[in-house]
Amino acid sequence: MSYLGDLGSGKTKFTEGFLSFFGLNDEISSPTFTIVNEYCKEDINIYHFDVYRLEDLDEFYAIGGPEYFDKGICLIEWGELIEPILSKYIKISILKDNNDVNVRYITVDNIG
Numbered sequence: 001m002s003y004l005g006d007l008g009s010g011k012t013k014f015t016e017g018f019l020s021f022f023g024l025n026d027e028i029s030s031p032t033f034t035i036v037n038e039y040c041k042e043d044i045n046i047y048h049f050d051v052y053r054l055e056d057l058d059e060f061y062a063i064g065g066p067e068y069f070d071k072g073i074c075l076i077e078w079g080e081l082i083e084p085i086l087s088k089y090i091k092i093s094i095l096k097d098n099n100d101v102n103v104r105y106i107t108v109d110n111i112g
Helices: 011-021 057-062
Strands: 002-005 036-041 044-050 073-077 089-096 104-111
Parallel strands (some): 002 073, 002 089
Antiparallel strands (some): 036 044, 089 104
């Protein structure tokens, strides 16, 4: 799952809600500096990427990013950087309302 939006649009909050479905409340932290956080619940592995700080796709390969794709659910913030190597994914765009800080517009696209 790739999702994008401006800073502060709610990408990490979205991940928090997603993880809560699996009972992983209070476990979330933004992987901005670590690039990927791993969460495990019984037989489900969830990988939360934040590729904002990566310069290019080569850096994603260097950290072994594609190796995670077959290991579990991957949630990728700022995913447009790695979209060229994604074949099937759900793309979620989160836009802030300029007139109301509490309103978000969410678009969900099934790609591939």
